Amino acid sequence: MLKRVLTQSIIILSLCLSCSVFAEEAKESVAHKLAYFTLQPDITTNFYTKGKKLGYIQIRVDVMVSSDADLPIIERHQPLIRDTIVELLGEESEDKIKSLSGREDIRKQLVENINNILLPETGRKVIVDLLFTKYMYQ
Numbered sequence: 060m061l062k063r064v065l066t067q068s069i070i071i072l073s074l075c076l077s078c079s080v081f082a083e084e085a086k087e088s089v090a091h092k093l094a095y096f097t098l099q100p101d102i103t104t105n106f107y108t109k110g111k112k113l114g115y116i117q118i119r120v121d122v123m124v125s126s127d128a129d130l131p132i133i134e135r136h137q138p139l140i141r142d143t144i145v146e147l148l149g150e151e152s153e154d155k156i157k158s159l160s161g162r163e164d165i166r167k168q169l170v171e172n173i174n175n176i177l178l179p180e181t182g183r184k185v186i187v188d189l190l191f192t193k194y195m196y197q
Contacts (some may be wrong), residue, residue, distance in 0.1 A: 073120055073146055078168060085119075092125055093123060093124070093125065093126075093187065094123070094124050094125075094126060094129065094183045095121045095122065095123055095124075095190075096121065096122045096124065096129055096130050096133040096134065097119065097120070097121050097122075097192070098119070098120045098121075098122065098137060098140065098141060098144075099137050101117055101118065101119045101193060102117070102118050102119075102120065102141060102144055102145060102148075103115060103116070103117040104145045104148050104149055105149060105152060106148055106149060106151050106152070106196075107151070107152055107153060109153060112154070114153055114197060115196065115197055116148055116156055116194075116195070116196040116197075117191055117193065117195045117196075118144075118145065118148075118191055118194050118195070119191070119192045119193035120189060120190070120191060120192070121189070121190040121192050122140070122173075122189055122190075123186065123187045123188040124186060124189065125185075125187050125188065129185050132177075132181055132185055133185065133186075136165045136177055136180060136181075139155060139167050139176060139177070139180070140173055140176075140177075143169070143172050143173050143176050144169060144173075147165065147168060147169060147172060148165070151165060153161060156196050157196060162191065162194065166189055166191060168191075169189050170186055170188060170189045173186050173189070174186050
């Protein structure tokens with residue numbers, strides 16, 4: 060009886076250990092799938108202000124894609140992506156650009172706009188997210 064219980068305990072313990080190892084490998088594989096592409100050089104453009112002066116904004120953008128295989132797509136379509144960013148920023152108001160909630164709205168809108176523009180070119184939504192790694196305005 061003791062031998063049977065001991066054998067079952069060893070089997071259960073080994074199964075638990077193998078499951079935890081598998082779970083760790085699955086987490087690592089998901090983490091390694093994401094990739095980033097930094098648009099170079101930084102993007103500088105104007106935006107509307109309340110006065111007669113034009114404001115300007117300079118940003119550095121990192122584009123997050125779901126795998127390394129998508130990086131050449133982003134690189135190939137970089138001019139289209141940059142144009143979409145400049146166009147959207149040029150239409151924004153000073154209040155929206157200078158507020159934190161406005162910046163988040165702009166980021167979400169850029170992800171949507173860029174995916175919509177790349178959809179006819181690629182046949183799918185390529186961009187998972189977009190990060191501002193530099194965000195300066197005046």
